[in-house]
Amino acid sequence: MTDVLDLQAVTIRRGTTTILDDLSWTVREGERWVVLGRNGAGKTTLLQVASGRMHPTSGAAELLGSRLGATDVFELRPRIGLSSAALADRIPSGETVRDVVLTAAYGVTGRWREAYEEVDESRAGDLLAAFGVDHLADRFFGTLSEGERKRVQIARALMSDPELLLLDEPAAGLDLGGREELVGALAELARDPRSPALVLVTHHVEEIPPGFTHLLLLRQGRVHAAGPIVDVLTAENLSGAFDVSLRLDHADGRWSAHAVTSTAVRGAH
Numbered sequence: 165m166t167d168v169l170d171l172q173a174v175t176i177r178r179g180t181t182t183i184l185d186d187l188s189w190t191v192r193e194g195e196r197w198v199v200l201g202r203n204g205a206g207k208t209t210l211l212q213v214a215s216g217r218m219h220p221t222s223g224a225a226e227l228l229g230s231r232l233g234a235t236d237v238f239e240l241r242p243r244i245g246l247s248s249a250a251l252a253d254r255i256p257s258g259e260t261v262r263d264v265v266l267t268a269a270y271g272v273t274g275r276w277r278e279a280y281e282e283v284d285e286s287r288a289g290d291l292l293a294a295f296g297v298d299h300l301a302d303r304f305f306g307t308l309s310e311g312e313r314k315r316v317q318i319a320r321a322l323m324s325d326p327e328l329l330l331l332d333e334p335a336a337g338l339d340l341g342g343r344e345e346l347v348g349a350l351a352e353l354a355r356d357p358r359s360p361a362l363v364l365v366t367h368h369v370e371e372i373p374p375g376f377t378h379l380l381l382l383r384q385g386r387v388h389a390a391g392p393i394v395d396v397l398t399a400e401n402l403s404g405a406f407d408v409s410l411r412l413d414h415a416d417g418r419w420s421a422h423a424v425t426s427t428a429v430r431g432a433h
């Protein structure tokens with residue numbers, strides 16, 4: 165399998181703060197990674213590097229076989245899909261849902277007289293349908309619910325047929341039903357062999373869709389543990405990454421975690 169992303173001893177420093185610290189991580193074709201870590205662990209910064217938007221202070225980052233710093237990132241970026249709150253904020257609220265997805269084929273937000281090919285129109289429609297939001301194609305992006313927006317964003321990130329798809333907290337702000345619908349859609353994406361390599365950043369094991377294969381646990385900008393999810397997602401590793409004693413459960417392909425408290429002991433008195 166080919167390396168889609170290869171980070172070797174990547175360090176990111178800002179002033180006296182070390183945000184990523186000597187981090188090595190490889191994502192290969194066909195892999196579906198979850199990146200978990202507490203607030204401030206460095207997850208968003210890691211995606212900035214993985215999407216070619218931030219260069220390491222030291223170390224080497226290879227994206228789709230090209231070394232960051234020695235390649236044209238503007239050629240690289242359309243080959244890497246990214247969905248994040250920061251990018252969503254840049255989408256004009258008066259843009260139609262169809263155009264939000266369509267403009268991604270040209271790496272822009274805001275439609276302005278581009279001549280779209282029929283094949284693009286049809287791909288945008290298919291992606292909206294795949295995420296269950298095709299009925300919203302003519303609505304303005306700004307009028308959508310949070311859950312609808314998240315699904316449109318992922319459809320947009322897939323529009324350029326990327327070789328790597330990075331999803332930064334796609335379930336943040338969703339209610340339980342919205343989260344479950346999104347987890348279902350991501351599970352389908354994970355199952356489809358035509359999908360790109362996937363990297364999903366989250367704070368919650370409950371948001372890990374079935375079919376995700378690997379886990380990177382980040383702690384204070386360093387790799388706490390990484391590898392196949394069945395080996396790495398343990399109560400011990402999770403407790404270490406989140407600095408709290410956790411119990412982990414696995415049922416029906418889904419995970420859940422909660423703090424080990426002294427409730428049971430207290431209840432006994």
Ligand SMILES: Nc1ncnc2c1ncn2[C@@H]1O[C@H](COP(=O)(O)OP(=O)(O)OP(=O)(O)O)[C@@H](O)[C@H]1O
Nearest residue numbers: 178179181183201202203204205206207208209210
């Ligand atoms: N330009 C900067 N200068 C100094 N510190 C920074 C800078 N950018 C980010 N940081 C710090 O780096 C750490 C990691 O930030 P990052 O956003 O990558 O974490 P995260 O794991 O995505 O956090 P969250 O889960 O809260 O979104 C944080 O403590 C943040 O305050």
